[in-house]
Amino acid sequence: MNATDRTPADLLRSALAADPGRPLVTFYDDATGERVELSVATFANWVAKTANLLQGDLAAEPGDRLALLLPAHWQSAVWLLACSSVGVVADVQGDPAGADLVVSGPDTLDRARSCRGERVALALRPLGGRFPRPPEGFADYAVEVPGQGDRFAPFAPVDPDGPALAVGGVTLTASQLVARAREDAAELGLLPGSRLLTGRTYDDWAGLSAGLFAPLAAGASVVLCRHLGQLDEDGLAARIESERVTGRAV
Template structure:
C-alpha cells in the first residue's frame, strides 16, 4: 500500500505492524492498531463539533498519547493541525489561535486556563479522546482506517508550524501532507531506522524537528517513547530502562547531559545506536566528550529550517574529521549556495543557503509578502518548465572543495562594528573554543551607534571559578581585533524559545550594561585586525 498522507501512514502501519508498539508514555502503551482506532475517535469528535476538512484545529497539549491521537484525528478528517507549545504564555497562545483561525481548540487541565476569553469564542474539546462511533466511515471490519478513503490528498495542508518568534511574532509555516510524508521518509532513510528502533521523544511536537522525529519513527514502524523529564538523571534513567536506540536533541540538552549531576558520560547505554543534534552548533568539546563516553553511538550533526525540515546532515563516520560542518544535502534534496545576484557560489565563497526538494513548505499562513520574500522560483528552471519554488533560508554558508557546508550565521544577525561586517556565529565559536563557556550569544550594543560595540552574553561552565579576564585573554589570543567583544554579559542560563534555541531578542532586551556586564578589557576603537 502506498503512503501519500499522514492518514495513510497510520492506516498502513495499523495493517503492517498492527500489534507492534507505536508509542509508550508513563508505563502506558498503544500499538499501531490501537492508535489508529483512537485517532478515528478523535476525528469523529472533531466532526461532531463542526470541524470540516481544511479547518484548523489547535492542539494545546504536552507531548502525550492524547496529543498524538488528536493530531492524527485531524489528519484523518482532513483538518489542519496546529500543535501549540504548552510552555507558551497566554498572549502567545492567543496569537496563534487567532492568527490560525482555529475552528476548535483541544486542551485540558491547567492549560485550559491559558485560553482566557478564547474559551468563550472557540469550541474547546477536552483532551480525553472519546471512542469512535460504531460503523464510522473510513474503517474496515476490523476497525482500522482505510487509506485514501475520501480523506486528504498529498497537496492538502496537514499542519501549521509556528516559528519560535525569537526575532518577532511567530509565523505559521504551511506544511502539506506530502511535505510531512517526504520528511519522514528522508530522515528514516539516512538514520537507517527500522521497526526495532525505540526513539526517545523529548523535543516539543510544535517544533518541526520534534514532529519529524515521531513521523520518521512511524515510517519505519518503530516505537516512540514520550519523555517528559527535564532533569538529566531522569532522562538518563529513561534512556537505560526503555532501551532507547535513538535520541534527538538541541545544544542545551547536550550541555545538560554532559555536565554534573548528569550520569550520561559514565552510563553504559548499549542500545543507544545514534544521537542527532539540530537547532544550533554543538560545542566541539561537548561533541568530543559524547564521542569518548559512547564510542559505539553514531552522532549525526544536522541543519534544518522550519520551512523545509531537514536540509543537511553529516554522516557519523565524518564527524571526527569535519566536526564544524553541517554536512551535505539530505537525500532527495538539492542545496544551493547563491550570491546576492542569484549566482552559484564556488568552493570557498560565502553565499545564502537555498533549499530545493519535496519538503519545501507551501508558504506562510496569511502572509503573502513574507511568502514572496522567502519562497521564490527555482532560478535554474528550464525554459517552458513548470515553476518550482525553493526556500531562501537567510543563512550564510560556505562549501569546501569536497562539497561540505559550514554554517556562518544569519543574514539578519550580522552588523557592522569598527568598519567591519561582524558575523556573530564566528565570534560565538571562538568564545566557546575557550572551554570556559557552555553557551554564548553575540550581538551589537546599539547604544554605541553609529559604530556599535560588541556584546557577548555568556554562560560559564563553572560559574564559581569563572573570571572574565581569563575569557578576555583567550579572545585576545585567538580572535582578530575587530571580532573581540567589548563587554561580557554573564548569565546563569540563556533564555530559550519554545524549540530550545537561544532567544536572541530576549537576551538583547535583558542586556542593560549593569553589574553583570564585565568589560573585555580593551578599547573598542583601538582594536584593529
C-alpha cells in the same frame, strides 16, 4: 511503509496492516511517574474514535483550522493523526482566536477561550482520565471520546496536497509532511523495529517529527518522554535499557 503513502493517515493504515500488535508510542511523564504503551492497533483505535468525534460531534470539515494547544503527550499524537484523517489543519500552538476550533490542555484553557468555535479540553491525567469538574465552555475529551465508533471513514477523501500541519510559521501539506518525516527518519537512522527515545517538545517540527512522524514513517516506534530532565543519568540509562532504545533525539 508503502511508497504510495501520501498522508499521515496513510502511514498509520500501512502500519496497522503490517504489524498491528507492535508498540508505536510509549509515553512517560517523569513528573508524575506515568507510563503508557500503545500498540499500533490501540493507537489507531484512539485515532478513529477521535476522528469520529472531530468529524461528527464537532462538525469539522477538510480545511478547517484546529488550534492544538497540547504538550508532547500520547493524546496529542492521537489528535495529530485524527486531524490528518479528517483533513483538518492542525495548527500547533496556533492562535485560538483565528481557529475554527481548539483543543487545549489544562494549562492553556484561558487562552483557548478566545476561540469562537468548538472547544475541547484534555485533562492529560493518567490513563486518559477526565477532569474532576469539566471546565466551563469546553467538552471534556475523556467524556466524549469513549462512545465514538471504532472505525472511521471521512465524508470526503483527504487531499494529500491540501494543508495538514502548521507549526513555527510554516504550513505543510500532507504529502510534504510525509516527505519530511521520511527524510528525518533516514537522518535519525530509523529502520523498521527501531526504538527512538525523545524528550523534545511538540512546539516545533523537530519535536513533532522525532516524537511521532519520523518513527511512523519508518515503521519504528517512539519512547516519548515529557519532563525527561527530571531523570538523572542512572534513570535515563535504565530506561534506555528497559525500553530497548536504539536511538535518541533529546
